[in-house]
Amino acid sequence: RDLRVRSRRQRQMCIRDSLMQSDPDAALQRLGEFSNPQERKSMLSMIIAYQGRQDPLAALQTARNYAPHDMELEGQALAMLAQQNPEVGMTYVEAFVKRTGNTQVLANVISGWASTDLDAALAYAETIDKKHQHVVFQRLAMAYIQSDPDAGMRWAMANGDQEILSVATSMLAQINVSIAEDWLDKLDNQQLKNSLLQNIASAKAQNDPESAYDWLQSHEESEGYQNALSNIVRQWAKRDPDEAVKILEQHADNKQLQHVFSSLASNWANRDQDAALAWMNSLPNGDNKNAVAQTLVMQTWRNDPDEALDMLRGLPEQQAHNLRIQIAHEWARKDPDALNVIIRKFSLSDEEESNLRRNSSR
Secondary structure, eight states, rough: OOHHHHHHHHHHHHHHHHHHHOOOHHHHTTTGGSHHHHHHHHHHHHHHHHHHOOHHHHHHHHHHOTTTTTTTHHHHHHHHHEEEEEEEEHHHHHHHHHHOHHHHHHHHHHHHHHHTTHHHHHHHHTTTOOOHHHHHHHHHHHHHHHHHHHHHHHHHHHHHHHHHHHHHHHHHHHHHHHHHHHHHOOOOOOHHHHHHHHHHHHHHHOOOOOHHHHHHHGGGOOOTTHHHHHHHHHHHHHOOOHHHHHHHHHTOOOOGGGHHHHHHHHHHHHHOHHHHHHHHSSSSSSSHHHHHHHHHHHHHHHOHHHHHHHHTTTTOOHHHHHHHHHHHHHHHHHGGGGHHHHHTTTTOOOHHHHHHHHTTTT
């Protein structure tokens, strides 16, 4: 049966490809052969894309005729129309937004327009309904920063909206770290400065977490330092857990980094569980070790319940007890019929049993 299904799909794909190249109108007539909604939509999307290169108004009509309630396909056609003829296309886009309330299509279209004529797109965005400008300006901030990082950042600053500025600083750090660092020194808004510091740290850490960490030390007094450090160590852990551990251990007293200990434990266990467990056992007793133990036990439980229960025996009594209760509740959520088995296995008290039964019945 599976072979027949695959064969049918292969035939449909061949029909689709040949008709798309030779006769899109004939391809439209054969849409009925696609009983799977996703396959039909894929076919229709390809037809709209093909038509849109030749006659975007015809592509728009196709979307409306064959998928009258599919805003995604209509938005695809509108984007192609606006790209080829912005003056005509934007009239249709505005009517679409008024009819559907879907501002994302408007944002997509103006953002695409900005890639070919930034000044015209910016000027047009100033004329649209104020209630739609916020979403559009966020997308324009990204397009502007990509085109001209410094000018784009000045435009976002002049706009003054915090969300738009947040989008701009994130994009700026990705596009040009050097210009982002210059802006870090210029900013007076502390919230924005913190956000930019974190974005620069993340951008630097993608290529060289060690250098990113060294750079960050000159900003140790900044309010954004802790979150930036977290971003660096998380990315470092993906590349080199051993080195990331050394950095974390230098900051072992920093309670704000407990979640990073947990994140590192999870990533490391996915690659080498024995090494992650050895690291956990090497940590001094305290909140960080507890956070790592909880992460490793619960992650192990989902793959090997017996091994997870063995791990509990090496933990402090109270923590082991709390994790048994957590495992019991997770088990009960996955398998409510096993309640009695769970209660016996974990020797739950009357109160714990009552809580378990009550939570599993929700």
